[in-house]
Amino acid sequence: MSLKLDESLLAPLPLFSLLERGQIRAILDQAVSRRADAETVVFGEGETAERFYLLLDGTIRVVKVTPDGEQVTSLHIPAGELFGIAPALGRDTYPATAVTASESLFLSWPISLWHGFIADYPGFATQTYKTVGARVNEMNNRIVEMSTQHVEQRIARALLRLVNQSGRRTDAGIEISFPITRQDVSEMTGTTLHTVSRLLSAWEKDGLVNSKRKKIVVCDPHRLVVLGGT
Amino acid sequence: MSLKLDESLLAPLPLFSLLERGQIRAILDQAVSRRADAETVVFGEGETAERFYLLLDGTIRVVKVTPDGEQVTSLHIPAGELFGIAPALGRDTYPATAVTASESLFLSWPISLWHGFIADYPGFATQTYKTVGARVNEMNNRIVEMSTQHVEQRIARALLRLVNQSGRRTDAGIEISFPITRQDVSEMTGTTLHTVSRLLSAWEKDGLVNSKRKKIVVCDPHRLVVLGGT
DNA sequence: AAAAGACTTTGCGTAAGATCAAACTTCCGA
DNA sequence: TCGGAAGTTTGATCTTACGCAAAGTCTTTT
Numbered sequence: 001m002s003l004k005l006d007e008s009l010l011a012p013l014p015l016f017s018l019l020e021r022g023q024i025r026a027i028l029d030q031a032v033s034r035r036a037d038a039e040t041v042v043f044g045e046g047e048t049a050e051r052f053y054l055l056l057d058g059t060i061r062v063v064k065v066t067p068d069g070e071q072v073t074s075l076h077i078p079a080g081e082l083f084g085i086a087p088a089l090g091r092d093t094y095p096a097t098a099v100t101a102s103e104s105l106f107l108s109w110p111i112s113l114w115h116g117f118i119a120d121y122p123g124f125a126t127q128t129y130k131t132v133g134a135r136v137n138e139m140n141n142r143i144v145e146m147s148t149q150h151v152e153q154r155i156a157r158a159l160l161r162l163v164n165q166s167g168r169r170t171d172a173g174i175e176i177s178f179p180i181t182r183q184d185v186s187e188m189t190g191t192t193l194h195t196v197s198r199l200l201s202a203w204e205k206d207g208l209v210n211s212k213r214k215k216i217v218v219c220d221p222h223r224l225v226v227l228g229g230t
Numbered sequence: 231m232s233l234k235l236d237e238s239l240l241a242p243l244p245l246f247s248l249l250e251r252g253q254i255r256a257i258l259d260q261a262v263s264r265r266a267d268a269e270t271v272v273f274g275e276g277e278t279a280e281r282f283y284l285l286l287d288g289t290i291r292v293v294k295v296t297p298d299g300e301q302v303t304s305l306h307i308p309a310g311e312l313f314g315i316a317p318a319l320g321r322d323t324y325p326a327t328a329v330t331a332s333e334s335l336f337l338s339w340p341i342s343l344w345h346g347f348i349a350d351y352p353g354f355a356t357q358t359y360k361t362v363g364a365r366v367n368e369m370n371n372r373i374v375e376m377s378t379q380h381v382e383q384r385i386a387r388a389l390l391r392l393v394n395q396s397g398r399r400t401d402a403g404i405e406i407s408f409p410i411t412r413q414d415v416s417e418m419t420g421t422t423l424h425t426v427s428r429l430l431s432a433w434e435k436d437g438l439v440n441s442k443r444k445k446i447v448v449c450d451p452h453r454l455v456v457l458g459g460t
Numbered sequence: 461a462a463a464a465g466a467c468t469t470t471g472c473g474t475a476a477g478a479t480c481a482a483a484c485t486t487c488c489g490a
Numbered sequence: 491t492c493g494g495a496a497g498t499t500t501g502a503t504c505t506t507a508c509g510c511a512a513a514g515t516c517t518t519t520t
Contacts, residue, residue, distance in 0.1 A: 064374050067460040072377045074370055089363030090356065095370060126320060132362065133319030139369045140304055140325060144294050146376035147302045147420030151507065181467065190377030195507060197469060213467060213516060230297040381477070411497065425477060427499060443486060443497060 005031065005107075013080050015054065015131075018123025027117065027124070031107040038179065042084070042098040042106070049086035049094050051108040055079050058104025059166050059178045063097045063187075073188045075138065076101070078165045081131060087114045088132050102178035146190055149229060154189040155199055156228040159209070163218050172210055173219035181214055235261065235337075243310050245284065245361075248353025257347065257354070261337040268409065272314070272328040272336075279316035279324050281338040285309050288334025289396050289408045293327045293417075303418045305368065306331070308395045311361060317344045318362050332408035376420055379459060384419040385429055386458035389439070393448050402440055403449035411444055 005028045010016060016024050031054070036042065042053065045064060060077040074096060077083045086094055092111075109117075118125045145154050159176075167174040182193040182200065189196070200216070203209045208224060210217040218224060235258045240246060246254050261284070266272065272283065275294060290307040304326060307313045316324055322341075339347075348355045375384050389406075397404040412423040412430065419426070430446070433439045438454060440447040448454060 064370065066374060066378050070378050072374045074373055088359060089366055090358075090360030091363050095363075095367055128320075129318060130320030132366075133321045133325075136319055136362075136366060136369070137325055139366070139373060140294065143304055143369060143372050143376065144296060144302045146373065147417075148296050148300050182469095183467080187377075192508060193468080194470090194509085197467095198507095201469070412499095413497080422478060423498080424479085424500090427497095428477095431499070 005033070010056075015080070015082060015124070015127045018126060019121055023121050023123075027109075027121070028107070030113060031109055033105065033107050035105050036100050036103070038100055038102045038104075040100045040104075042100065043094050045094055045097045047094050049084065049092055049111050051084065051110055052082065052087070052114060053084045053098075054082050054107045056105040056107060058106075059101040060104065061099045061101045061184075063099055065097070071187050072190070073184070074142075075135060076162065076165060076188075082128065084108075085114075085128065085132070087111060088128055101180070101184075151189065151191045151195055152199060152227060153229045155185060155191070155196060156224050158185060158188045159216065159218055160221065160224055160228060162216075163221060167218070170217065173217045174221060175215070175217040179214040180216060185216075235263070240286075245310070245312060245354070245357045248356060249351055253351050253353075257339075257351070258337075260343060261339055263335065263337050265335050266330050266333070268330055268332045268334075270330045270334075272330065273324050275324055275327045277324050279314065279322055279341050281314065281340055282312065282317070282344060283314045283328075284312050284337045286335040286337060288336075289331040290334065291329045291331045291414075293329055295327065301417050302420070303414065304372075305365060306392065306395060306418075312358065314338075315344075315358065315362075317341060318358055331410070331414075381419065381421045381425055382429060382457060383459045385415060385421070385426060386454050388415060388418045389446065389448055390451065390454055390458060392446075393451060397448070400447065403447045404451060405445070405447040409444040410446060415446075 007021065007024050007028055010028065011021070011024055016027075019027075032051075033056075036058075042060065043049075043051075055077055057079050059079070060083055061073055062075040062077060062083070064072045064074055066072065077098075083098055084094060086092065089095065118128070145157060149157075162176050162180070163174045166177045168177040169175075182196040185196045186193045200209060200211050204211060206223075208218070208220050208227075210219050237251065237254050237258055240258065241251070241254055246257075249257075263286075266288075272290065273279075273281075285307055287309050289309070290313055291303055292305040292307065292313070294302045294304055296302065307328075313328055314324060316322060319325065348358070375387060379387075392406050392410070393404045396407045398407040399405075412426040415426045416423045430439060430441050434441060438448070438450050438457075440449050
């Protein structure tokens with residue numbers, strides 16, 4: 001549950017960039033830390049928001065489920081970011097479900113501390129609203145993409161987003177640092193796993209990517225950008 | 231430019247619901263009011279955010295333009311809501327273009343006042359973040375829709391959203407209270423004006439809607455809900 | 461080591477919707 | 491009041507990507 005937190009490790013996070021040592025310490029002192037296996041549900045859509053979270057390691061998949069059971073991935077949260085911050089959106093309930101995409105480590109605080117943090121640490125508020133803004137922006141772009149682009153371009157962009165957000169440089173190219181299936185990609189792009197599979201096969205043949213079971217390595221990001229459209 | 235503002239008219243707005251008379255007065259005293267014709271650009275995507283706005287009358291269309299000139303409508307703002315609130319998203323630039331969908335009346339304040347308002351009037355902050363939250367939610371739903379639903383369902387839902395947000399009850403049904411073209415609807419739903427036209431024709435034949443040039447009246451909202459899917 | 465489960469690949473037919481094209485209607489300004 | 495601009499309708503054709511089906515790999519369990 002509780003863990004010795006090294007603030008010299010956490011201080012470099014953008015979230016803390018505007019805070020002083022003592023403030024960071026004060027915030028961390030009230031945190032609870034937790035480790036979770038891949039595919040663990042951290043919280044579910046509609047639940048009353050009891051805690052908010054900071055992802056230290058791993059990746060979180062933010063998912064919505066339609067009435068007829070289809071899943072849609074609205075967002076991926078990379079390590080270093082807050083998630084489950086319902087109060088920043090004036091809500092007392094989580095708007096979507098958060099699932100760990102890989103083994104993950106995160107901190108959490110009771111929601112009751114939120115307003116205090118915002119009020120006492122303006123730097124915290126600033127960074128938080130930047131995060132919200134970035135996500136709104138990302139969602140906006142998703143809407144534009146879904147409205148105007150073909151599947152191929154959407155998939156290209158989705159891969160690039162993942163690679164930028166949580167890519168790991170290898171000799172073969174940049175690898176997406178968590179296990180990801182064709183199905184997952186299809187849920188990010190509003191298509192089917194079949195279409196994703198066909199496309200990855202084609203791209204593989206062209207030397208654009210290199211994908212195995214639950215693993216995708218982008219070999220030629222530049223050409224993928226071109227495919228993604230202007 | 232300046233206009234005698236009656237705060238007894240404005241006080242009922244959700245935005246002011248948590249504030250006292252004097253606070254509302256203080257806020258309104260610093261506002262500049264403006265009238266604009268339909269299709270006026272209030273601000274453009276990417277411009278540095280110099281002012282933030284409160285729509286008193288009319289409707290605002292929030293639009294993104296793709297590199298190749300296609301337009302995508304991300305949101306409609308109804309009277310009574312704030313818009314252009316870049317600072318709430320930690321941005322110093324507008325993330326999208328705002329266009330009046332009909333003749334409109336709005337107030338505005340210089341961005342420099344934002345932080346003071348947020349700090350001095352907690353009720354203002356609360357309501358503001360609720361607004362942001364509602365918009366995030368709406369965008370999220372749009373993404374889910376675009377990912378999982380067919381054009382027919384998306385158009386049905388788009389019309390229902392407009393009707394709920396700014397519908398005017400008439401004897402024939404509920405009418406969308408601002409001029410709206412097939413093209414506009416297609417830009418809200420990620421389809422073409424042709425498809426929208428065909429669909430509206432079919433619905434007209436079924437007595438679901440009643441549409442003329444730049445005008446749509448929903449006669450049977452209930453059946454439209456059914457069409458929109460669970 | 462076999463069997464079951466999870467993920468992927470590929471082929472084929474089809475349907476939803478885009479694109480192209482052309483005519484028609486309504487509105488507005490000269 | 492005439493002419494053009496803006497918006498709408500409808501038809502014909504074509505493409506994308508979905509749905510269905512079946513077989514192929516890799517992984518885990520027993």
